[in-house]
Amino acid sequence: MKSRSPFFRCRDFGRIESDLMADLTINRVESRILDVPLIRPHGFATTTSTVQHILLVSVHLDNGVTGYGEGVVPGGPWWGGESVETMKALVDGYLAPVLVGREVSELAGIMADLERVVARGRYAKAAVDVAMHDAWARALNVSVRDLLGGTVRTELDCTWALGVLPLEVAVEEIEERIATWGNRSFKLKMGAGEPAEDTRRVAELAREVGDRVSLRIDINARWDRLTALRYLPELADAGIELFEQPTPADDLETLREITRRTNVSVMADESVWTPAEALAVVKSQAADVIALKTTKHGGLLESKKIAAIAEAGGLACHGATSLEGPIGTAASLQFAASTKAVSYGTELFGPQLLKDTYVVQDIEYRDGLVIVPQGPGLGVELDMDKINFYTRN
Incomplete structure (x- = not known):
């Protein structure tokens, strides 16, 4: 039997590629709000959460494939500046009409068009961006990280965030996390209390467990310059290894001063929402690390731009969290798996803070690591019974 010539093999490949790309038209976009309880209250600088509210967005293609994304604000x-209610209004009323009738492979063009329809609205746009990536990758039977450039790593360090907790409760939780999950890095929330007392609480915790674990703090931009310069040196002396956004987002000069005056790494979070803001941090030498939140930046495409700017400027990137559920966390893991610049580990622990899951197989955590899901798309499959149970009526 004659073998086919390269010409025919090339033609066959073109036909196969055409078949794979067929029916990629988006025929509808749907959203629903999920209210999922947490395993314990999680304290921030200004509020405490007991339930995580999640906007689940689904993008449906003509070929029957569905992709999912989450809109989540910590x-x-x-x-x-967004909530699941405002995100749903934006997705249903303004973003979805731009998607419907277009091929999901136009993803970059669609996201550009969304900028002309809705200013900012990054959390809502992130949910749409991720859902399109998931749908497109599933249609091609590849992972989302393949669409983003391929695999750099398959597992990442995972920091556990304690929130604002009393000393004895925090120590107990750290011991449990070490014994059960192998965590060796912990983040402590500050900024909710009086600075002197807040500092004393964290310093005491560092004395209790700091010789066995890495400790970092997040002040959520709540301290002014004088407060930061007064108390951060005490925290450095106590052994804290990272200061996350101690001062207001737009005050890069003070952030730069802290970076230069303290012998501790400084991470910018609230200061970096856009590629332009990432460039400003790089140019001003205001931080050592950038907290990359795929939700905060408006999706995977914009996050790639920020990672590239940070890498070019010599800054590390940290895979940060908005306390996403398993869908949003899987998206951030696919992103981190394909992005060399994410070299400062992650805190993508969101699914473990939820009291229940709504995917068939949970994301894997072990030995202080989080494992990148395998399989097409985001690598996770929804449990629709659980989705329906947690859907807000």
Whole structure:
């Protein structure tokens, strides 16, 4: 039997590729709000959460494939200016009409068009961006990280965030996390209390467990310059290894001063929402690390831009969290798996803070690591019974 010539093999490949790309038209976009309880209250600088509110967005293609994304703001609108209610209004009323009738492979063009329809609205746009990535990757039977450039790593360090907790409760939780999950890095929330007392609480915790674990703090931009310069040196002496956004987001000069005057790494979070803001931090030498939140930046495409700017400027990136559920966490893991610049580990622990899951197989955590899901799309499959149970009526 004659073998086919390269010409025919090339033609066959073109036909196969055409078949794979067929029916990629988006025929509808749906959203629903999930209210999922947490395993314990989680304290931020200004509020405490007992339930995580999640906007679940689904993008449906003509070929029957569905992709999912999550819109999640840590602790509600106080942090990012959006809520699940505002996200749903934006997705249903303004973003979805731009998607319907277009091929999901136009993803970059669609996201550009969304900028002309809705200013900012990054958390809502992130949910749409991720859902399109998931749908497109599933249609091609590849992982989302393949669409983003391929695999750099398959597992990442995972820091556990304690929130604002009394000393004895925090120590107990750290011991339990070490014994059960192998965590060796912990983040402590500050900024909710009086600075001197807050500092004393964290310093005491560092004396209790600091010789066995890495400790970092997040002040959520709540301290002014004088407060930061007064108390951060005490925290450095106590052994804290990272200061996350101690001062207001737009005050890069003070952030730079802290970075230069303390012998501790400084991470910018609230200061970096956009590629332009990432460039400003790099140019001003205001931080050592950038907290990358795929939700905060408006999705995976914009996050790639920020990671590239940080890498070019010599800054590390940290895979930060908005306390997403398993869908949003899987998206951030696919992103981190494909992005060399995410070299400062992650805190993508969101699913473990939820009291229940709504995917068939949980994301894997072990030995202080989080494992990147395998399989097409985001690598996770929804449990629709649980989705329906947690859907807000």
